[in-house]
Amino acid sequence: MSDLTALPDEELLARLQRGDLEVLGLLFDRYSDTLRRFCARLQVPEEELDDLLQTLFLELPNTARRFDTSRSAKPWLFGVTTMLVRRNRRSAARALRRMARWRLDPPAPAEPVNPERETAARELASRAQAALAAMSHRKREAFVLVALEGLSGEEAATLLDIPVATVWTRLHHARRELRSALQEEVP
Amino acid sequence: MKAPQCPRWPAVEQASIASPETLPDGELRDHLTQCPRCQQQLGSDSAILQALRASPPPVWKPEGREAVRAALTPEQVTAMRRRQRNRRLLAGGLGAAGLVALVTWLRLSTDAPPATRFELAAAPGTEFETLASGAETRLRLGDGSLAVHVDHLxxxxxxxxxxxxxxLAVRGTRFTVRVKRGATQEVAVSEGRVELWLPGEHRLVEAGERWHAAEPSRSLPPASAPTSLQVAPARPAIEPPAAAAPQREASARTAASAPAAEANAIAAPAALVEEPASAAATMKRRPAPTGFPEAVKVFRDGDYAGAERELAAFMEAHPADRRSEDALFLRIRALQYLGRDAEARRQSSQYLARYPQGLRRPEVEQVLAP
Structure with missing residues (x-):
């Protein structure tokens, strides 16, 4: 195991391609927090995060077959996660679950007032999250990948399968929307 | 009130599009250091980004992380593979079912089934009309011969x-039918099957069989029927010249034009090859020839002098008859075969004068050519 922990991500994915499932846990240790946060930024509901992450890693031995070992692992993992989030968004089962929840449960209570959130910074963060959630998922994907997760425009374009110019355009609109939504808080 | 945007802000934003914290280079950087409006805009973007980054990451449920990691077993991976395969199969099955449903729906929702496809060849002088076209095609044959090929219905x-x-009803076949003086004379089938209703008679005529009015019970052996009933190819029996007879629209002869004519080829070649010696022997004795069909028969029998006389008599008796053009043309041919070239040329001039757009014009012009 000690040998494996020293391996770079790309080599772990290459081993996974060859059917070595032992590296799966290692990849989970390295990326579960990052990808979970990424999913949350893409507005995956919190109660679905764990299931989504588990699905992501269970499917990884299959999806890893498409990984180009000459490329970087991190953007590729973000790409796989993005596709899974999209699929999850479209999932009829999820829609049914949500409908059932709406039917059976009382409306979700408003977020409890937390004195700490009264501070301007918390308020801004909360409003920024709301603005991010209100954004179209295409713009949000580009913005989260590039502005929040630090991928280059080219990497985002590759994993989203769109031209780089489209990434920039979506990013421009995302920033404008955020600015417009938060113009009171951030003059 | 908010200050108006700096005119250079789009360029600054473009230069820092990936992140507002990435300052542009060169001249834009100089501008940014001097422009408070751009600084403010960039600062706003940066503050929003920092606020988003500062948002706490989603918290794992107690032991949630360990539970998820523990589930990453080979068995679970195999189960997931199975689920993925099943999902693909289900998607494929649903796609195929959807396609079938779509095709079925399209077929059912079509207002009318597709038009029947058929080819028709009429012997000279044949009187027929289209009563209905489309999916239910109905023709009326008054007199003469039709060779019909109907695609499978x-x-x-x-x-x-x-x-x-x-x-007479068909279900995808190739056949000829001949009517004379209001009575069906013959039905010969070379492919498929024809159902025939006549007073006191209802029968199926199979491929290779021929029903004949003179001998209703007679069925010719399959080998002899098809060859004797084909539509004349390049060299019609009554048409010695090498040039094939030009085709004409059925509407010229039909009482109603058929909308389905686009899909169907209705042609009237010069003649049908019909009546082999054995069949002709079974025919009833005809009365003395008095009309165009009889003149054609005489012509076909090689009696060109008799044919010329009868064709001339027919044209004189029925100058307005629509078969007069054919009669005149055959008369020209008969005169040629008899060696009466001067008369043939005279008749050819008359043909061109009477029928300047006549279908036989090219052949008639050849008669007049030096």
Whole structure:
């Protein structure tokens, strides 16, 4: 195991391609927090995060077959996660679950007032999250990948399968929307 | 009130599009250090980004992380693979079912089934008309011969011919039918099957069989029928010149034009090769020839002098008859075969004068050529 922990991500994915499932846990240790946060930024509901992450890693031995070992692992993992989030968004089962929840449960209570959130910074963060959630998922994907997760425009374009110019355009609109939504808080 | 945007802000934003914290280079950087409006805009973007980054990451449920990691077993991976395969199969099955449903719906939702496809060849002088076209095609044959080829019909399609004394229905076949003086004389089938209703008679005529009015029970052996009933190829029996007879639209002869004519080829070649010696022997003795069909028969028998006389008599008796053009042309041919070239040329001039757009014009012009 000690040998494996020293391996770079790309080599772990290459081993996974060859059917070595032992590296799966290692990849989970390295990326579960990052990808979970990424999913949350893409507005995956919190109660679905764990299931989504588990699905992501269970499917990884299959999806890893498409990984180009000459490329970087991190953007590729973000790409796989993005596709899974999209699929999850479209999932009829999820829609049914949500409908059932709406039917059976009382409306979700408003977020409890937390004195700490009264501070301007918390308020801004909360409003920024709301603005991010209100954004179209295409713009949000580009913005989260590039502005929040630090991928280059080219990497985002590759994993989203769109031209780089489209990434920039979506990013421009995302920033404008955020600015417009938060113009009171951030003059 | 908010200050107006700096005119250079788009360039600054473009330069820092990936992140507002990435300052542009060169001249834009100089501008940024001097422009408070751009600084403010960039600062706003940066503050929003920092606020988003500062948002706490989603918290794992107690032992949630360990639970998820513990589930990453080979068995679970195999189960996931199975689920993925099943999902693909289900998607494929649903796609195929959807396609079938779509095709079925399209077929059912079509207002009318597709038109029948058929080819028709009429012997000179044949009187027929299209009573109905489309999916249920109905023709009426008054007199003469039709050679018909009908593509295989769908259950929703029909093709029928009303005969003066009966009816004939087909289900994808190739056949000829001949009517004379209001009575069906002959039905010969070379492919498929024809159902024939006549007064006191209802029978199926199979491929290779021929029904004949003179001998209703007679069925010729399959080998002899098809060859004797084919539509004349390049060299019609009554048409010695090498040039094939030009085709004409059925509407010229039909009482109603057929909308389905685009899909169907209705042609009237010069003649049908018909009546082999054995069949002709079974025919009833005809009365003395008095009309165009009889003149054609005489011509076909090689009696060109008799044919010329009868064709001339026919044209004189029926100058307005629509078969006069054919009669005149055959008369020219008969005169040629008799060696009466001067008369043939005179008749050719008359033909061109009477029928300047005549279908036989090219052949007639050849007669007049030096």
């Amino acid at each position: 769908l259950p929703s399609q029909q093709f029928a011919i009303d005969l003066p004394d009966g009816r």
